Amino acid sequence: MADTHKQHAHALLPPDPALRVKAVETLLVKKGLVDPAAVDAMIDAYQNKIGPQNGARVVARAWSDPDYRSRLLADATAAISELGYSGLQGEHMVAVENTAHTHNVVVCTLCSCYPWPVLGVPPVWYKSATYRARVVRDPRGVLAEFGITLAADTEIRVWDSTAEIRYLVIPQRPEGSEALSLDTLASLVTRNSMIGTGLAAQPQAG
Amino acid sequence: MPPHDAGTEKTEPAFAEPWHAELFAVTHTLSASGHFSWSDWTDQFAIALKLANNNGSPKDGSDYYDIWLVTFEEFLIARDLANASDLADLKHAWTQAYLSTPHGDPVALKKVGE
Numbered sequence: 001m002a003d004t005h006k007q008h009a010h011a012l013l014p015p016d017p018a019l020r021v022k023a024v025e026t027l028l029v030k031k032g033l034v035d036p037a038a039v040d041a042m043i044d045a046y047q048n049k050i051g052p053q054n055g056a057r058v059v060a061r062a063w064s065d066p067d068y069r070s071r072l073l074a075d076a077t078a079a080i081s082e083l084g085y086s087g088l089q090g091e092h093m094v095a096v097e098n099t100a101h102t103h104n105v106v107v108c109t110l111c112s113c114y115p116w117p118v119l120g121v122p123p124v125w126y127k128s129a130t131y132r133a134r135v136v137r138d139p140r141g142v143l144a145e146f147g148i149t150l151a152a153d154t155e156i157r158v159w160d161s162t163a164e165i166r167y168l169v170i171p172q173r174p175e176g177s178e179a180l181s182l183d184t185l186a187s188l189v190t191r192n193s194m195i196g197t198g199l200a201a202q203p204q205a206g
Numbered sequence: 207m208p209p210h211d212a213g214t215e216k217t218e219p220a221f222a223e224p225w226h227a228e229l230f231a232v233t234h235t236l237s238a239s240g241h242f243s244w245s246d247w248t249d250q251f252a253i254a255l256k257l258a259n260n261n262g263s264p265k266d267g268s269d270y271y272d273i274w275l276v277t278f279e280e281f282l283i284a285r286d287l288a289n290a291s292d293l294a295d296l297k298h299a300w301t302q303a304y305l306s307t308p309h310g311d312p313v314a315l316k317k318v319g320e
Binding site: 022023031039040042046051112164191 | 215220222234259263265266295297307
């Protein structure tokens, strides 16, 4: 290459880690270990298709269909795949339901295991050392920082995810949501409410 | 731990940087094709996160994918799925490709011998 590149005339050089990831992917593709189309399809899926909207549909269905709720609590992996959402590595899903007396919170104390098929990729705070350590020691304090104050007699259960078992919280159905459609119900189910660091949103008055 | 995201939840992109998405997808794709189990990977990643935490890395998760990358490179090398000199050569080749591609053109590696 005899190219004497002019300043700024060339493509912007990505940061060092981005170049290293490109090197990893190129090498694995060259060795025939990874199909680049599969990598691109997965990026597209996680950027555009797979996210908390999937989990929200699971929760909305459980709220409005008692049979589905029973199936979800008995075998969440099967009930979730009924709606077309299935796992990446076949990890086992467990649904835990909030009640007037019990509030569930999910963490992965070791790394960041997360129910990808229903929630997408975890937010930054879920991956932080602070959350991973503190939610176990002081769940009530952590929930307060997320703006949740629970009654003193509400039991808080903290579920530690692993590579094999992932948890989905079924938040309490908000009052006044009895007449709502599945779509509207799903719109009340926030990501944090399915991790347990939030509650389902209240329906709009009127 | 704050800032929390009650209001930003809907607008937050899945990945802060394109390379985070690429790394996530490459790791999952390779595992899904049977070259290692997901728990093989998380076992090693968990150790790396703990070590980084003990060594004073940020507690806010901001270096999560940086640690993932370094650990994944080591993981591939330990399993003989990659070697360090190939990775260094390819990183160099990508750097040269970016520096020699006119702005706005797609960047691609030169074929060997070109």
